[in-house]
Amino acid sequence: MRKVVVLGTGPAGLTAAIYLARANMQPLVIEGQEPGGQLTTTTDVENFPGFPDGIMGPELMANMRKQAERFGAEFKRGWVTDVDLSQRPFTLTVEGDGQVETDALIISTGASAKLLGIPGEKEYMGQGVSTCATCDGFFYRGKKIIVVGGGDSAMEEATFLTKFATEVHVIHRREELRASKIMQDRARANEKITWGLNRVPVEVVPNENGGGIKGLKVRNKATDEIEFVEADGIFVAIGHKPNTDFLKGKLEMDELGYLKVQPGTTRTNVPGVFACGDVQDKEYRQAITAAGTGCMAALDCERFLEGSATHDWSQAL
DSSP states (O other), rough: EHHHHHEESSHHHHHHHHHHHHHOOOOOOOOOSSGGGGGGGSSESSTTTTTTTTEEHHHHHHHHHHHHHHHOOOOEOOOOOEEESSSSHHOOOOOOOOOOEEEEEEEEOOOEEEEOTTTTTTTTTTTEESSSSSGGGGTTSSEEEEOOSHHHHHHHHHHHHHTTTTTEEEEEESSOOOHHHHHHHHHHTOTTTTESSEEEEEEEEOOSSSSEEEEEEEEEEOOEEEEEOOSSSSEEOOEEEEEGGGGTTTSSSTTOOOOOTTTTSOSSSSTTEEEEEGGSOOOOOOOHHHHHHHHHHHHHHHHTTOOOOOTTTTSOO
């Protein structure tokens, strides 16, 4: 029996764990399949406050974990496959490790970037391949970049990256873009953006001498020929998927699977269950915003457990 369990060890979950542990709540943190979250696949993090010279993503997450452990947070490696939120205490089923009961639950399982599934993509993630323009665009100042995708996110990232790159080449598998007209018009009006439509990514091509990439192989759907597009960086912008499959039918979520929280809080529609980080944020998806909501979740949770929450839980989302 636990007072509070935190699911996930990205910036949101670890920040929540730090605050809860300092409040003597003795949180149990279940790490999941990707301990440390998406930052463990990032190299230099230069936009997290407090590190003027930047910090490596894995190091930042390791430091957050040490800080939580210092105050008494307990960590368990495992993957929650099912939850019973119909009554308190809540029951969590951990794959290969039985069940855990808890009075309160903080969900910070994040969202995973959708990938292309082609050779070289995962191998060079953080070394020429990225899924976050606002995180990594700065590193490609004065260089050539490829953006893969045809939706609003891809157009937004392509436009943003023109602040740094000399050229941004958009690769999309169809002849028509899926993005809204206003986003398409904005991208097409940008002289730095070039287009490779009706082309399917085939393989990320590394530099022969090691260190980074030199471009992307694509298949021209009209001719079925393989073409090579030179680039120093490839940004995959085909969307994100929140890690909420195990919560379907248990908590309210939007049509994409992101958990709904009551505005200005981290409270879900089930009293005692809180959501923070990318699992409930499809807009910003930054380490610092995730950490901020992790703090909010810990405070919301602490007040709930102390019986001082004044919120009317019957209020609809």
